[in-house]
Amino acid sequence: MDPLDRFLSAARMEEPDEVPVSLLTSARFFSHFYGIKVFQFFHDPKLMLDASLHTMRLFPEIVFFPGLWADYGIVVEPSAFGSRIFWPENYVPYVRGELLENPEDIMGLEPPDPKTDGLMPFVLESIQYMQKHAPKNTKYLYAVARGPFQVASYMRGHTEFLVDLTVRPDVARKLIDVCTETTIRWLRVQLEVIDNPIGIYVPDDNASFLSPGLFEKFGLPAYKRIFSEFDGLLKVYHNDADSTHILDLLAQCDFQVFNFSPATDIRTVKQGIGQKVCLMGNVDPVSVMLRGTPEKVEEDCKSCIQIGGPGGGYILSLGGGPSMETPKENVEAMVRAAKRYGRYPVLGG
Amino acid sequence: MDRESLKSIALKLEALDIQGTVEDVKRALNEKIAPFEVVQNGLSPGMDKIGEKYERKEYFLSELSLAAYIMKGAMELLGPRMKASRERSLGRFLVGTVKGDLHDIGKNLVSMMLTSAGFEVYDLGVDVPDEKFLQKAAEIKADFVGMSSLLTTTMPSMKSVIELLKNNGIREEVKIFVGGAVVTQSFADEIGADYYAKDAMECLRKARNSITKGK
Numbered sequence: 398m399d400p401l402d403r404f405l406s407a408a409r410m411e412e413p414d415e416v417p418v419s420l421l422t423s424a425r426f427f428s429h430f431y432g433i434k435v436f437q438f439f440h441d442p443k444l445m446l447d448a449s450l451h452t453m454r455l456f457p458e459i460v461f462f463p464g465l466w467a468d469y470g471i472v473v474e475p476s477a478f479g480s481r482i483f484w485p486e487n488y489v490p491y492v493r494g495e496l497l498e499n500p501e502d503i504m505g506l507e508p509p510d511p512k513t514d515g516l517m518p519f520v521l522e523s524i525q526y527m528q529k530h531a532p533k534n535t536k537y538l539y540a541v542a543r544g545p546f547q548v549a550s551y552m553r554g555h556t557e558f559l560v561d562l563t564v565r566p567d568v569a570r571k572l573i574d575v576c577t578e579t580t581i582r583w584l585r586v587q588l589e590v591i592d593n594p595i596g597i598y599v600p601d602d603n604a605s606f607l608s609p610g611l612f613e614k615f616g617l618p619a620y621k622r623i624f625s626e627f628d629g630l631l632k633v634y635h636n637d638a639d640s641t642h643i644l645d646l647l648a649q650c651d652f653q654v655f656n657f658s659p660a661t662d663i664r665t666v667k668q669g670i671g672q673k674v675c676l677m678g679n680v681d682p683v684s685v686m687l688r689g690t691p692e693k694v695e696e697d698c699k700s701c702i703q704i705g706g707p708g709g710g711y712i713l714s715l716g717g718g719p720s721m722e723t724p725k726e727n728v729e730a731m732v733r734a735a736k737r738y739g740r741y742p743v744l745g746g
Numbered sequence: 747m748d749r750e751s752l753k754s755i756a757l758k759l760e761a762l763d764i765q766g767t768v769e770d771v772k773r774a775l776n777e778k779i780a781p782f783e784v785v786q787n788g789l790s791p792g793m794d795k796i797g798e799k800y801e802r803k804e805y806f807l808s809e810l811s812l813a814a815y816i817m818k819g820a821m822e823l824l825g826p827r828m829k830a831s832r833e834r835s836l837g838r839f840l841v842g843t844v845k846g847d848l849h850d851i852g853k854n855l856v857s858m859m860l861t862s863a864g865f866e867v868y869d870l871g872v873d874v875p876d877e878k879f880l881q882k883a884a885e886i887k888a889d890f891v892g893m894s895s896l897l898t899t900t901m902p903s904m905k906s907v908i909e910l911l912k913n914n915g916i917r918e919e920v921k922i923f924v925g926g927a928v929v930t931q932s933f934a935d936e937i938g939a940d941y942y943a944k945d946a947m948e949c950l951r952k953a954r955n956s957i958t959k960g961k
């Protein structure tokens with residue numbers, strides 16, 4: 398099996414020949430390995446493509462997910478609403494939670510038009526550029542849109558948004574509705590542009606900041622709505638904050654692959670939501686992958702494989718994106734661990 | 747009866763009763779209980795309970811944010827009256843998230859725990875330039891400087907702030923606290939910070955201890 402087939406087989410809850418290895422596509426990681434400043438990566442679709450292909454070739458056994466990705470960081474959706482964007486020279490762009498400082502501004506809010514608003518048209522151009530110029534064996538595969546809780550928090554302010562859920566529930570609900578609609582529309586428009594899309598990717602860390610009660614009330618309906626719109630495509634959800642307390646609710650949300658945090662115990666995840674959904678994770682991206690020795694990486698990967706691997710439906714990965722200066726040897730140690738301990742049948746450790 | 751009103755504040759805060767807490771604070775002030783007393787023996791024990799519930803995973807960030815909101819309302823009543831009796835505060839604690847870093851959820855919790863315990867907290871927010879830490883620390887005559895960083899790329903700023911304080915002769919006037927998900931005790935030692943804390947509760951414990959111990 399080639400690495401992508403292996404990945405897709407695990408995503409279908411099967412046992413491939415061996416445990417697939419995946420890292421999240423990252424502007425920081427790709428720029429670092431290609432030797433450019435992160436700002437340059439965003440600035441020029443050619444550099445974006447070259448840096449992506451270069452790093453992918455450097456690690457042929459790794460499936461970068463979502464593969465080619467016209468990534469402009471977490472600012473794309475807020476920019477379409479009118480948020481001010483800050484561009485550091487060698488890091489990802491950011492917005493501050495200042496656009497909706499005044500809760501009164503929320504009631505009249507409308508979802509943006511992805512074809513004309515903010516950075517969205519640039520992303521669409523870059524998608525087209527990348528799929529036109531990428532080599533035949535590297536296809537553009539997924540549409541990506543941040544989930545409603547992340548987008549809402551960026552615009553309203555993270556703490557303010559959490560307070561609204563209790564103090565101004567109607568305002569919070571309105572904001573979540575508009576952001577949910579935005580996620581759906583934005584995915585749809587990308588799917589129109591991508592030649593042969595196979596899936597959608599929705600990162601949304603901030604959902605884990607809600608208590609189970611609030612998540613059930615606000616999160617569950619929003620997620621059900623998003624994921625039910627895209628049947629027939631592979632649906633991947635990412636959340637690298639501790640989501641232990643909402644795992645049972647997430648299991649009802651109808652996505653097929655779950656990339657989760659090192660703070661969420663993989664054993665608990667495997668026994669619960671992991672019976673239904675393919676797991677992708679959850680080696681610690683900082684304390685192990687960035688700062689650990691290759692031996693430590695291999696040891697942690699082994700343990701993840703032995704807990705996550707049995708029965709299939711498991712992809713070895715990090716619980717979050719790879720850090721910029723992750724040592725090459727540690728990435729290689731991860732691949733080695735999958736070869737050594739991930740041959741099916743994998744038995745529990 | 748003093749004790750009763752203070753106990754009631756603690757219980758209402760713990761239950762996240764927005765209006766109830768503020769009303770009880772008003773009542774306590776009407777009963778001529780000293781504002782500092784209200785913080786130390788009303789809000790603070792309530793907040794300790796909230797912290798415990800968070801550690802036991804009965805409360806989550808949504809509840810902690812709500813607690814911060816209630817605290818803010820209470821402090822708006824208490825703050826102006828406390829200025830007069832400043833000598834009774836546990837000390838001036840300057841906090842901020844270092845330059846280039848926007849993560850503030852953890853730092854806000856630290857601010858909240860410290861405020862509720864009776865520290866006078868000055869929060870510089872996020873993406874704070876080194877010079878701002880220096881300038882504000884000097885201006886308010888801070889007793890403590892707390893820096894938060896959640897990115898390995900922004901951690902080095904903690905070191906440069908310490909250098910800056912040193913070069914301007916006020917390093918020895920302050921106790922330096924560092925924290926944030928990617929910060930470790932060994933990093934804190936390496937850059938010459940006085941204290942590292944893994945979470946807001948530990949930060950509060952260490953800050954309280956440092957007062958009795960000296961530096």
Ligand code: B12
Pocket residue numbers: 470471489491547555602637638639658660682683687716717718719720721846847848849850851852853855856891892893894895896897898899923924925926927928942943944945946947949
């Ligand atoms: C929420 C989050 C965000 C939110 C932040 C919202 C906000 N307003 O704070 C958003 C979505 C904006 C965000 C953005 C990014 N993030 Co982020 N984020 C997180 C996440 C999931 C949780 C952090 C959190 O709030 N935890 C909850 C609080 C309560 O915990 P805490 O912050 O650790 O704070 C506690 C203690 O550390 C301590 N403490 C904190 N501060 C202080 C200060 C003092 C003085 C003391 C004593 C103690 C102390 O007490 C606190 C309370 O108990 C972490 C992963 C993780 N598990 O930590 C990644 C993480 C920190 N993010 C990461 C990254 C990479 C990013 C981005 C670059 C992503 C991107 N591609 O754009 C951007 C950077 C933006 C920027 N320039 O800052 C990485 C960092 C990796 C690295 N090598 O540096 C992490 C570790 C995720 C990962 N990949 O592993 N992120």
